[in-house]
Amino acid sequence: MILHYSPTVIHCNNVSSALPFPTSSHSSLSSSSSLSSSSSSFSVIPSPLPRQRLSSFHGSKDTYLKANTKTKLGLKVMCFQKEPLKVMISGPPASGKGTQCEMIVQKFGLVHISTGDLLRSEVSAGTEIGNRAKEYMNSGRLVPDEIVTAMVTERLSQNDAKEKGWLLDGYPRSLAQSQSLEKLKIRPDTYIVLDVPEEILIDRCVGRRLDPVTGKIYHITNFPPETEEIKARLVTRPDDTEEKVKSRLEIYKKNSEAILSTYLDILKKIDGNHQKEEIFKEINSLLSQVQKEKIATELGKVALQHESHAASSSQERWRGIPTRLNNIPHSREIREYFYDDVLQATQRAVNDGKTRLKVEINIPELNPEMDVYRIGTLMELVRILALSFADDGKRIKVCVQGSMGEGALAGMPLQLAGSRKILEFMDWGDYGVIGTFINIGSIGAKEVSEQDDMFILVAPQNAVGNCIIDDLRAMTDAAGSRPVILINPRLKDLPGSSGIMQTMGRDKRLEYAASFENCYFFRLLYYAGTQYPIMGALRMSYPYEYELFKRVDESPGKEKYVILSTFEGKPTGEEINDAFEGKPRNQVKKAAGIWGFLSGVF
Ligand code: AP5
Numbered sequence: 001m002i003l004h005y006s007p008t009v010i011h012c013n014n015v016s017s018a019l020p021f022p023t024s025s026h027s028s029l030s031s032s033s034s035l036s037s038s039s040s041s042f043s044v045i046p047s048p049l050p051r052q053r054l055s056s057f058h059g060s061k062d063t064y065l066k067a068n069t070k071t072k073l074g075l076k077v078m079c080f081q082k083e084p085l086k087v088m089i090s091g092p093p094a095s096g097k098g099t100q101c102e103m104i105v106q107k108f109g110l111v112h113i114s115t116g117d118l119l120r121s122e123v124s125a126g127t128e129i130g131n132r133a134k135e136y137m138n139s140g141r142l143v144p145d146e147i148v149t150a151m152v153t154e155r156l157s158q159n160d161a162k163e164k165g166w167l168l169d170g171y172p173r174s175l176a177q178s179q180s181l182e183k184l185k186i187r188p189d190t191y192i193v194l195d196v197p198e199e200i201l202i203d204r205c206v207g208r209r210l211d212p213v214t215g216k217i218y219h220i221t222n223f224p225p226e227t228e229e230i231k232a233r234l235v236t237r238p239d240d241t242e243e244k245v246k247s248r249l250e251i252y253k254k255n256s257e258a259i260l261s262t263y264l265d266i267l268k269k270i271d272g273n274h275q276k277e278e279i280f281k282e283i284n285s286l287l288s289q290v291q292k293e294k295i296a297t298e299l300g301k302v303a304l305q306h307e308s309h310a311a312s313s314s315q316e317r318w319r320g321i322p323t324r325l326n327n328i329p330h331s332r333e334i335r336e337y338f339y340d341d342v343l344q345a346t347q348r349a350v351n352d353g354k355t356r357l358k359v360e361i362n363i364p365e366l367n368p369e370m371d372v373y374r375i376g377t378l379m380e381l382v383r384i385l386a387l388s389f390a391d392d393g394k395r396i397k398v399c400v401q402g403s404m405g406e407g408a409l410a411g412m413p414l415q416l417a418g419s420r421k422i423l424e425f426m427d428w429g430d431y432g433v434i435g436t437f438i439n440i441g442s443i444g445a446k447e448v449s450e451q452d453d454m455f456i457l458v459a460p461q462n463a464v465g466n467c468i469i470d471d472l473r474a475m476t477d478a479a480g481s482r483p484v485i486l487i488n489p490r491l492k493d494l495p496g497s498s499g500i501m502q503t504m505g506r507d508k509r510l511e512y513a514a515s516f517e518n519c520y521f522f523r524l525l526y527y528a529g530t531q532y533p534i535m536g537a538l539r540m541s542y543p544y545e546y547e548l549f550k551r552v553d554e555s556p557g558k559e560k561y562v563i564l565s566t567f568e569g570k571p572t573g574e575e576i577n578d579a580f581e582g583k584p585r586n587q588v589k590k591a592a593g594i595w596g597f598l599s600g601v602f
Pocket of ligand 1 (some may be wrong): 091092093094095096097098099100115116117119136137138140141142143144145148169170171172173177204205207208209217218219220222223239248272273274275276279
C-alpha cells in the first residue's frame with residue numbers, strides 16, 4: 001500500500017494500545033469503522049489537507065490529542081482516548097435498579113457505584129460512617145448529604161471509574177446532591193429512570209432477598225434462588241418492611257422532581273414493570289445508542305480541530321507560504337506553520353533512509369544575522385522534531401556544541417549562548433520523555449551511545465578561530481548509519497586568529513559539510529544589501545523541488561506569494577535573478593542584477 005499523501009485520516013481509539021502504529025497494518029485498519037466499546041477500534045474520515053500539508057498536531061497539554069498524534073509518510077494518524085460511558089440510574093425503591101445494574105455492568109463493563117451498597121458495607125464493617133448511616137437507613141430516611149456525597153465523589157475519582165466509565169445507582173437522591181455533582185462538573189451521558197407502579201414496589205421490597213456471598217438479588221416468588229444451599233443463606237434487608245418501604249417511597253417522591261429538573265435534557269424514562277430481560281433490552285439499546293453518539297461527537301471534535309488546523313495553516317490560506325513574515329515577533333500560527341513544514345520534510349527524509357540531513361530555515365526569527373533572532377524559536381523547533389521522533393519510539397540525542405578553544409579564546413558562538421540551559425529547562429511534557437527517549441548532550445564522538453537512534457544537532461557552527469567540523473565528523477563517524485540532522489548549521493570557514501583555519505584542510509572541511517543533504521530549506525529573498533522589503537522566498541521540502549516564490553502586494557496591508565519557478569536542485573543567484581526577470585532558463589547572462597548577491601549566500 002502506498003501511503004504517501006494518502007488523503008486519509010485514521011482515528012484510533014484508546015491510544016495506549018494503538019501505539020506504536022505498525023505501518024504495514026494501515027490498510028487493514030483503514031476500512032473498519034467500529035463504534036463498539038472495543039479498545040482497538042479505528043475509523044477513517046477524509047482529510048481536507050492538501051498534498052504536503054498533512055500536518056501533525058501537537059495540541060495543548062490538556063487535550064487528549066496531545067501526545068497521541070502520529071504521522072507516517074504523509075499519512076495522518078490521529079488517535080484519541082475514547083471517553084467512557086457515564087450513566088445514572090434512578091427510580092423508586094425496588095424499581096429494579098440493582099437488578100438492571102448487574103446486567104449493564106456485564107454488558108458495558110462500567111464500574112457500578114451504588115450508594116446503598118457502599119453504605120451497607122460501611123454499616124457491616126462497623127465504621128464511623130456506617131454507625132452514623134445505620135439509623136437513617138434502618139428507618140428508611142436519607143443519610144445526610146455530606147456523608148454520601150463525599151463517598152461518591154471519592155469513588156468516582158478512582159482510576160477504574162475514570163477508565164471504564166461509571167454507573168451511578170441511587171445517587172443523587174436530593175437536589176443538594178445533584179447540585180454537588182453539577183458543581184464538580186460530573187454529569188452523566190444519560191439519566192435513566194425506572195418507572196414502576198407503587199403497589200408493585202411494596203411487594204418487590206417485601207419479597208426481596210439478598211445473597212450475602214455473591215451479592216445477587218433474588219425475590220421469593222419472582223426470582224427464587226437456584227439451589228437450597230443459596231436459599232438457606234439469603235438475608236432480608238432491615239429496611240424492606242412494608243412500613244419502611246412506604247416511608248422510602250414518600251421520600252423518593254418528594255425529591256425526584258427536583259432532581260429531574262437537573263437532568264431533563266438527558267432523561268430517559270423506562271417502564272420497569274416488565275420482565276427484567278425485556279427492560280434490559282431497552283436499556284441496552286439506549287446505552288448502545290448513547291455510546292455511538294459519544295464516539296461520533298468525539299470524532300466530530302477531532303475532525304473539527306483537524307479542519308480548523310488545516311484551514312488556519314494551509315497553503316491555500318496563505319497562498320503558498322505564510323505572509324507578514326516581516327512582522328516581529330512572528331505569530332504562533334506562522335511559527336507552527338514552519339515547525340510543521342520542517343517536521344513533515346524531515347520525517348519523510350528519515351523514513352526514506354537518509355542519514356546525513358540538514359534543515360536550513362532563515363525566517364527573521366531564525367536568522368542570526370537579524371536583530372530579531374530568537375533562540376526560543378530555534379529551541380521550539382528542535383523540541384517539536386525531537387518529541388515527534390520520540391513519539392515514534394526513537395531515542396533522540398539533542399546536541400548543542402560546548403565551549404570551544406582555550407584560554408582567552410575559549411567561548412562559544414553568540415547564537416548558541418545559553419542554549420543548552422534553555423533546552424534543559426524547557427517543558428518536555430509530563431511523560432518522562434527527558435532522560436529516556438530524549439537526551440541532551442554536546443557535539444563529539446563520546447556523546448554517541450549505543451541506545452541512541454538518531455541525533456539532532458542544534459546549529460553547529462564554527463567560531464572565530466575554532467572549527468567544529470572535527471568534532472562533528474568524529475560524531476557522525478560514531479553514529480554510523482543512524483540519522484544525524486543538523487538544524488541551521490553554519491559550517492563555512494571563519495577567519496582564525498592566525499589565519500590557520502582558512503588554509504589547513506579547507507577543502508576536506510567543505511566537502512564534509514556538503515555531505516549533509518538538505519531535507520528542508522527556506523530563505524527569504526531581499527534586495528542586495530537590505531532586509532526590507534521581502535522580494536520573495538525559496539523553499540524546499542524533501543523530496544520535492546525547490547520552489548521560488550515572488551511576494552506581491554495585493555492591496556494596502558495585503559500580500560501574497562506567487563510561485564515563479566521550480567528547480568530540481570538549489571538554484572544559483574543567477575537562476576533566481578533570471579526567474580524574477582522572467583528570462584527563459586539557461587540563457588547565457590552575467591551574474592549581476594538585483595539577485596546577483598545571492599550567489600554568495602548559496
Ligand atoms: P438503596 O439500596 O439504594 O435502596 P433503594 O433506592 O430503595 O432501592 P432498592 O435497593 O431497594 O431497590 P432497587 O431499585 O435496586 O431494586 P432491586 O433491583 O433490588 O438505598 C438504601 C438506603 O440507603 C436508603 O433508603 C437510604 O437510607 C440510603 N441511601 C442510599 N443512597 C442514598 C443517597 N444518595 N443519599 C442518602 N441516603 C442514601 O429489586 C427489588 C426487588 O424486585 C428484588 O427482589 C428483585 O428481584 C425484584 N425485581 C427487580 N426487577 C424486577 C422485575 N422486572 N420484575 C419483577 N421483580 C423484579
